[in-house]
Amino acid sequence: MAERNMINLTVTMTKKERKELKQIALDNDVTVSALIREWLQKYKEESWNNINEK
Numbered sequence: 001m002a003e004r005n006m007i008n009l010t011v012t013m014t015k016k017e018r019k020e021l022k023q024i025a026l027d028n029d030v031t032v033s034a035l036i037r038e039w040l041q042k043y044k045e046e047s048w049n050n051i052n053e054k
Contacts, residue, residue: 013021025035 021032021035025032028035030038
């Protein structure tokens with residue numbers, strides 16, 4: 001992984017949501033942080049594609 005300037009981020013969620021998030025990360029053999037970074041990248045790409053389609 002490339003060197004990054006990292007920050008800590010606090011997210012409010014239920015215990016059930018936390019457990020589900022951790023399970024999704026575990027199922028995909030990644031950390032929760034990596035899962036969120038991947039989601040953000042996909043979200044940005046989809047948003048960009050939607051803007052270009054209009």
